[in-house]
Amino acid sequence: MATLLEASGSAGAGRGAVLQAGIGQLSSQQQFTFTLYKQVILPADGFVFYAPASSVSPPITDKPLTFTQNGSLHVTQTVEQNLDSTVARQHVIFTADEQVREFADVGPTELYFMTLPNGALAAFAQQSMRYDTSDIWHYAGVALLPYEASQVVASPADVLTNGTIVSNSLPIWMAMSTDALPIYPSDLSPLNLPPPYITADIQGTQAMTMAPLVDSLSGQSQLCRETVTFTLWGCRNNDALDFQQAILANSLPDDAAYGTMTPLVPVDLKKPQADFAIIAQQKSMTVDVNYLQQRTRDIARQLILEAFITITEGD
Numbered sequence: 001m002a003t004l005l006e007a008s009g010s011a012g013a014g015r016g017a018v019l020q021a022g023i024g025q026l027s028s029q030q031q032f033t034f035t036l037y038k039q040v041i042l043p044a045d046g047f048v049f050y051a052p053a054s055s056v057s058p059p060i061t062d063k064p065l066t067f068t069q070n071g072s073l074h075v076t077q078t079v080e081q082n083l084d085s086t087v088a089r090q091h092v093i094f095t096a097d098e099q100v101r102e103f104a105d106v107g108p109t110e111l112y113f114m115t116l117p118n119g120a121l122a123a124f125a126q127q128s129m130r131y132d133t134s135d136i137w138h139y140a141g142v143a144l145l146p147y148e149a150s151q152v153v154a155s156p157a158d159v160l161t162n163g164t165i166v167s168n169s170l171p172i173w174m175a176m177s178t179d180a181l182p183i184y185p186s187d188l189s190p191l192n193l194p195p196p197y198i199t200a201d202i203q204g205t206q207a208m209t210m211a212p213l214v215d216s217l218s219g220q221s222q223l224c225r226e227t228v229t230f231t232l233w234g235c236r237n238n239d240a241l242d243f244q245q246a247i248l249a250n251s252l253p254d255d256a257a258y259g260t261m262t263p264l265v266p267v268d269l270k271k272p273q274a275d276f277a278i279i280a281q282q283k284s285m286t287v288d289v290n291y292l293q294q295r296t297r298d299i300a301r302q303l304i305l306e307a308f309i310t311i312t313e314g315d
Contacts (some may be wrong), residue, residue, distance in 0.1 A: 046184055047151075051156050052159070053110065072094075119154075121152065122144070125139040168205050186201035200229070208225055218294060229286045
């Protein structure tokens with residue numbers, strides 16, 4: 001007598017077998033190649049890049065650098081006309097007749113990229129629409145947009161080729177990062193990072209002088225101001241006050257890289273998780289600062305040349 005699992009099609013029989021046959025017919029048993037990429041980070045400002053895992057050191061040996069998988073590919077393309085760009089946004093669904101275990105085995109700083117038939121790179125961040133009785137697997141992702149292509153490089157060495165990315169005060173705050181309390185740019189904190197850590201969000205950069213000062217060596221310097229919001233995760237009151245004191249103390253010396261223009265105070269925020277009936281240990285501090293952009297570049301250069309000898313890769 002057939003088991004319930006076999007009767008339902010989960011063992012490749014019945015409904016599952018029919019759907020798998022449909023995948024094979026639609027795709028003509030097409031094979032797709034996936035290549036492993038590794039995250040690399042520009043240490044001065046935390047910008048994230050991806051390079052082929054075959055180019056990183058030390059080499060990755062616990063998972064395949066490339067693999068092929070039978071499946072069917074569905075691409076939906078929408079043209080978006082924006083103020084600053086016109087792009088074709090491509091949403092991709094890859095359907096396979098078995099679980100792609102390589103997707104589940106990657107670390108938080110790794111991704112498998114697929115090259116679409118039109119040459120675009122796609123990555124898959126979601127496994128959805130899964131029914132056990134169907135015995136098929138759907139993986140949803142998006143293709144890399146043209147203005148994002150600069151974040152995919154041939155090797156980690158290419159990340160340092162053209163210097164820092166940001167023009168604001170972010171390198172100043174990155175320089176204050178410690179092993180015990182790391183600081184990351186907003187939107188670029190590592191995946192599922194356990195606290196404590198801080199993110200720095202910079203808004204409203206404005207010039208405080210009519211034009212930059214250019215010295216005899218063509219060095220450029222301009223006084224600017226901006227609003228910086230620090231979000232502290234997993235920090236208790238004493239930790240927040242220590243960080244507050246560090247910001248204020250570093251602004252006092254004559255050779256300080258920045259000055260504070262508004263009061264600075266920790267504020268408790270509410271980040272609830274209803275399923276567990278808890279709130280996260282989240283605090284915020286916002287301050288207006290002024291700084292010389294040239295001085296910021298000097299700090300960034302010191303980070304690259306002194307604090308880091310080679311590119312820092314995510315764990």
